[in-house]
Amino acid sequence: MMTKHSDLLKSVCLAVLLSGAGPAFAQGTDAVTFGQAVEPQGLDPTVSSPVAAGQVTWQNVFEGLVTIDRDGQIVPQLATAWTISDDGLTYTFTLREGVTFQNDVAFDSSTAKFTIDRIIADESTNGQKANYTAITSVAAPDPGTLVLTLSDRNADLLYWLGYPAAVMVEPSSAQDNGTQPVGTGPFKVDEWRKGDRVIMSAWDGYWGDAPAVRTVTARFIADPQGQAAALQSGQIDIMGDLSAPELFDQFVDNDNFDTVAGAGEMEVVAGMNNAKPPFDDLRVRQALMMAIDRPSLVQAVSAGYGTPIGSHFSPASPFYEDMTALFPYDPEKAKELLSEAGYADGFTFDFKVPNRDYAQRAAEILQAFFSQIGVTANIESSDFPAAWIQDVFKDTNYDMTIIGHAEPLDIGIYARDPYYFNYDNPDFKAQMTTIAAATDETEREAGYRKAQEMLAQDMPALFLYSYPKLGVWKSGLQGVWENGPVPANDMTDIHWMQ
């Protein structure tokens, strides 16, 4: 089977949208400032910890062969079309012509090859490298064509090629992208005032339609109260992801702002050490799950914003299915399960909790729920990130912990060996292989649904809730992402209405 995508449809849609929205464009306002909580340590999303870097530069400065749109769909970007061979092992991309990097170096198959080779190289420091290891070789038969050869089928590869970790870079500037990013996007970075802001301006050499705003500023405000104050005082126009749900309501009631409590990609789960008794007993894990009233938890931890989850996908994922009904809050049933498992009198365990507000608050509430079924959780604060990564993640020296998993499509972590859950389920691993070998979207989607159900039944972690993406922006501003299929602040479609 051959699949062929084209961006023709997208341009048609865009044209329709533009002609509809055109007259309403604001006249004098061509600058926008967005806020984000975490300042990246470098601006290059292809090295080290990519989330915060991507939130500043992905789509604004850097672009990929394909990209992921606001609905989580894969759409063409620097590749206009691609074909996948019948055996799923050869991907042939047709590259867009006339694209140059912001330092005037042309984008072609050789720069694309450089980018991919750099990701999969032995000395690669790309944090997402694991998602690209199926690629065994990259060829550039002519300037407009890029060919990837895979060792195994990998139905997710195209998605990951759209992810911030795989944006296109070029050899002469790649080394300095951390401080002076050079991409193919519509904005270039003018200045980075460390600890405060990154200032970007529209780049005239951009291959696509010029963005509606000329200046984009990213401001870093860690304190939630500061984020709210900056919005109120007009220092920022958009906060795509307000850090404190308690501060969201004041904007909902305020006519000067538009708000959307969208779905984010972060799933908060209480991971358990599945190799260690009593957590190796399915009945115990299910009992603990049934001891938790998730809606109350969401109410207490994030002021009611956020969605209870029953498996490891959030509503932001296109494959999400609600599985909370499988093991609903039922302390009586939970006690029965515990006595079946031989823990009629309950048990005591250590609860290693990152010293972060949301985690500690959630842990205190879980502790109260567990005590209702006779289980005692001793909370032990863990210095996050350093000590937590060492103790829990690396040494798996823990009973239970709690953490938010922010990466999309990361259900595969339960098939990883080693991973901190110490969860070893051959069936689930086989399921992940099945998903990778999917030959079409329907198969892939069915595969992910099945995987969610397997986890919901087997409960290697207590699935708690998905963190909301609480967007607040000035009314009159259009084009802000409502959901967060990828952690991003895409400013390319932003414009002011009159």
Place this chain on the structure above:
Amino acid sequence: MTRLPKSLIIGAIITAIMVGAALLSRVWTPADPTGMNIVARLKPPGAAGLFGTDQIGRDVLSIIMAGAWTSLGIAVVATVIGGGIGTLLGVTAAAKGGRLERLVMSFNGVLFAFPPILSAILLGALLGPGALTSIIAIGIFMVPVFARVTRAAAIQIWARDYINAARMAGKGDARITMEHVLPNISAQIIVQLAIQTGLGILSEAGLSFLGMGVSPPTPSWGRMLSESQTFLDAAPHLVLAPGLAIAITVLGLNLLGDGLRDLTDPRRGQNG
């Protein structure tokens, strides 16, 4: 009979109230300090308790009381241990003099030069957050303070005539220190204990504020302040209550220390 200094009376009353609240919290609080009531979250002072409720609906007054036990407990233990070691170093340095004295004093210099909070965070990184970490981190900074104060005081005692008499009687350094020096500088030590316990409470609050204090659900004033940052506007009572608790407790201990100093050393009291 001399009139008791005003600061002593006020300080003693405040300290007694705080210690009383800490002790009382072990047997009784108005509500369960860990008992959450999610429906009644972030309620202002009034019907929902004298100090209102916190972000998960716990009674703030009860947490403050239980937090007194945590704060005072850690500060007192750290001060007693650090003060004990410091006093030992100080009186030994005074007794032996020479090389040992120089060593102790240069060790002091290093510790004094170091921003206390950074080494506390460093210790937190090494040992992980918790009560023990707080005690060690705070205790370490008590050592040079007590070493300096006791050394200075002990040197004065060593210059007294009766020390020579004791020496003549064949008593060794250790025995003289135990029998003559320590009893005569005990007043200064007690004054320092009160004042340094106050500083210990401030340090504990700072550590908890940065996430390096005791683990939840053990109440801690510093962590309450850290958590309240998010609700500054919506629930200012969550900022006021723990801050006032810290300030009043430290004030009480400082006044107590000053008062004791005035009582034992009227000349210094007069001069400030």
Place this chain on the structure above:
Amino acid sequence: MTQAFKRLRGLAGAVMVLAVTSLLIFVLIDAAPGDPAEIMLGTSAQADTLAALRTELGLDRPLMVRYLGWLAGVFTGDLGQSYTYGVPVAGLIGERMLVTLPLTLMATVLAVAVSLPLGVMAAARPGKAGDGLASLFSQVGIAVPNFWIGLLLILGFALNLTWFPVGGFPGWGDGFWAALWSLVLPAIALAIPQAAVLTRVTRAAVIEVTNEDFIRTARAKGLSRRRALWRHTVPNSLLPVVTMLGLQIPFLISGAVLVENVFSLPGIGTLAYQALSQRDLIVVQNVVLLFAVIVLAVNAGTDALYARLDPRLRARK
């Protein structure tokens, strides 16, 4: 023993102390759980990626080699690269000092401006209303945590009155006054405990000098109370105040760590705190070294000042 030799020995001692302290910190942070590469890459990285990053950062070398490498760099003026930021530490520290230096200076100026008149007023008429006020201020000022003052200032002046920003620092590039304005509240929070300590010291020093013979003589010769106070007593009381200022520097820095945290200021305190929690050893090392040098320099400075201004002291030694 000559004065110069003593100085030299003192300097050598200080350098030794610094070297030992820095080695200790190196060993301790290395022993602390956590690995910079792992922290940077997050939880989805694989073993080979981690190994590659460790090699790139030089973390695969033995501890002593890294320590000596850093030390050698310091002596040749190269402070090294931050692991997490991937930029030279010297630049990083320089950037952050542009926030912390003005902040602490402002706090010190504020503290002196408040405490000096207050302390002198208290000492001029001990036991009177002014003295009571000063003593109340210093007692309360010492007892309140500076980060709590910060929170109260934010609540009152930033959230309710909206005169000041809630936090953050716009940078000096966007206009001098805006930047300065954003440092006012944090400087006040930092200054209050300092001012409280200094008020006490000033009061005590002024009272002590007032009782000295030359002041009594001046008064006996008919110099007015006010003139005697400002012309002779106060200038001669400044020494202990200056000494206290020097002694307070470690606490000022400690306070800055907390206050910068409350106000989300990108200063050196925030840098040190972040670097410690991310095990960015090289940054921690250099920041600590910087603090130690500042403290030692200030101590040496106050000592020298003392010796110059107070000949009695030289004689006593």
